[in-house]
Amino acid sequence: MVNLNIKSMRYLSAEDFRTLTAVEMGSRNHEVVPTSMINQIAKLRGGSCAKSLSVLYMTKLIAKMPHMSYDGYRLTSAGYDYLALKALSKRASVYSVGNQIGVGKESDVYVVSDQKGKQYILKIHRLGRTSFRSVKNNRDYLRNRKTSSWQYLSRLAATKEYTFMKILYEHGFPIPEPIDHSRHCVIMEFIDAFPLRSIEEVRDPADLYKRLIDILVRLARNGLIHGDFNEFNIIVHEDGTPVIIDFPQMVSTSHPDAKFYFERDLQCIVDYFQKHFLYEGPVPDFDEIVNMEKENSLDVHVEATGFNKKQAKELERYRKDMEESKNRGELESEDDKEQEEESSEEEEHDEE
Numbered sequence: 001m002v003n004l005n006i007k008s009m010r011y012l013s014a015e016d017f018r019t020l021t022a023v024e025m026g027s028r029n030h031e032v033v034p035t036s037m038i039n040q041i042a043k044l045r046g047g048s049c050a051k052s053l054s055v056l057y058m059t060k061l062i063a064k065m066p067h068m069s070y071d072g073y074r075l076t077s078a079g080y081d082y083l084a085l086k087a088l089s090k091r092a093s094v095y096s097v098g099n100q101i102g103v104g105k106e107s108d109v110y111v112v113s114d115q116k117g118k119q120y121i122l123k124i125h126r127l128g129r130t131s132f133r134s135v136k137n138n139r140d141y142l143r144n145r146k147t148s149s150w151q152y153l154s155r156l157a158a159t160k161e162y163t164f165m166k167i168l169y170e171h172g173f174p175i176p177e178p179i180d181h182s183r184h185c186v187i188m189e190f191i192d193a194f195p196l197r198s199i200e201e202v203r204d205p206a207d208l209y210k211r212l213i214d215i216l217v218r219l220a221r222n223g224l225i226h227g228d229f230n231e232f233n234i235i236v237h238e239d240g241t242p243v244i245i246d247f248p249q250m251v252s253t254s255h256p257d258a259k260f261y262f263e264r265d266l267q268c269i270v271d272y273f274q275k276h277f278l279y280e281g282p283v284p285d286f287d288e289i290v291n292m293e294k295e296n297s298l299d300v301h302v303e304a305t306g307f308n309k310k311q312a313k314e315l316e317r318y319r320k321d322m323e324e325s326k327n328r329g330e331l332e333s334e335d336d337k338e339q340e341e342e343s344s345e346e347e348e349h350d351e352e
């Protein structure tokens with residue numbers, strides 16, 4: 001697992017930070033950024049850049065690729081976390097990082113606080129945590145991209161989540177308020193309640209069922225489908241009000257597989273209520289909903305405000321690859337790969 005390493009965060013000098021930023025900038029078109037290029041971008045005097053590279057390497061914010069034919073570095077996930085958190089703290093969205101409360105398949109979730117002590121959620125997207133090696137041959141959609149794929153995909157997922165959350169929140173959907181976003185990180189309101197999955201009894205299953213189905217229908221009437229609407233992504237307040245989370249899989253109702261996604265979301269709720277609360281309620285029909293007059297075209301709106309079709313396609317291809325690899329039982333952990341790399345780097349380091 002990639003842990004959030006905040007220990008080194010406060011101790012970097014301005015030069016170190018400048019050098020780290022230079023590595024990130026160079027990563028846009030180099031998988032491993034040549035040291036000469038880092039020097040050029042950072043524009044530091046004398047031997048400062050070499051000194052900073054050594055500090056960043058020791059604190060594992062950058063890494064060397066073993067067996068590379070030229071001298072260079074890549075940004076590690078800790079380095080990417082650092083840059084995102086630094087940006088969020090500069091904008092006063094985060095002051096301190098508290099406990100990790102969730103490890104999703106594709107994210108780490110922490111409670112964080114602002115300067116006044118108000119708590120928020122920090123969701124760090126970590127796509128590519130599994131499956132990278134197994135699917136990489138098929139990833140032609142990333143082939144022209146020199147920058148590290150996991151960074152790019154994680155940033156894409158966070159950008160998508162934040163863009164959708166902004167629009168949904170503005171249109172009154174019951175979701176956490178989105179606060180800020182940088183790179184692969186999203187800050188949002190902390191919902192201090194339990195996910196449906198861990199609630200044994202609900203006061204009024206019929207009422208909760210109706211509220212959830214109404215949300216699905218209203219989303220569709222606004223041109224959207226959640227795509228992962230299940231008991232883990234529904235948080236329920238004590239008074240029975242649901243709040244929906246987790247948006248990187250949203251699709252438009254004009255997607256060719258929209259009906260499939262809508263019915264899959266619907267079926268999750270229908271099955272869960274039947275099994276856990278022995279409740280069966282009315283089931284809406286997708287074709288009827290899309291033939292109704294639309295409330296809004298939020299799918300189109302999203303495209304115009306920060307998440308375009310090309311990005312949506314790249315993320316979708318990745319998800320399809322994941323599903324296929326999973327079905328073939330081919331998944332392996334990217335974190336394992338990173339650990340392997342780091343330990344072989346350490347060996348190299350020891351030899352030097």
Ligand SMILES: Nc1ncnc2c1ncn2[C@@H]1O[C@H](COP(=O)(O)OP(=O)(O)OP(=O)(O)O)[C@@H](O)[C@H]1O
Pocket residue numbers: 101102103104105106107108109121123176188189190191192193195232233235245246247
């Ligand atoms: N805004 C929030 N307020 C409170 N808890 C939250 C919030 N966002 C996420 N969580 C907690 O973190 C967990 C993981 O979050 P989320 O579902 O967004 O991540 P994920 O990587 O998509 O997880 P998975 O792949 O398992 O669905 C949630 O189940 C929930 O318990």
